[in-house]
Amino acid sequence: MSIETTRKMVEGLVKALVENPDEVVIKPIEGDNTVVLEIQVSPEDTGKVIGKKGRTINALRTIARAATGDSDKKVLMELI
16 A cells, blocks of 8 residues: 555544544655654644554554555654
C-alpha cells in the first residue's frame, strides 16, 4: 500500500474518533528510510486521539505499519 493510501486511511480513522473532523490535518514528511505522519487535530480532540495510556494512538500506529508492511520505509506517527 502506498504512503498516500495509508495517509488517507489514517485520516479516515482519526476523523471518526474526533468531534471536529474538519480540523484534522495529516501531513506526511518523507525521509530516506522513514515517513512521519504528522497528525494535527483541534486541542479538545487531542485526548481522544491519544486515548487512555496512549492505547488509541498506538493502535493507529500499528494499523499504519501493517498497511505499509511491504514498503521499504518505516512509518512513524506524531500528534501535534
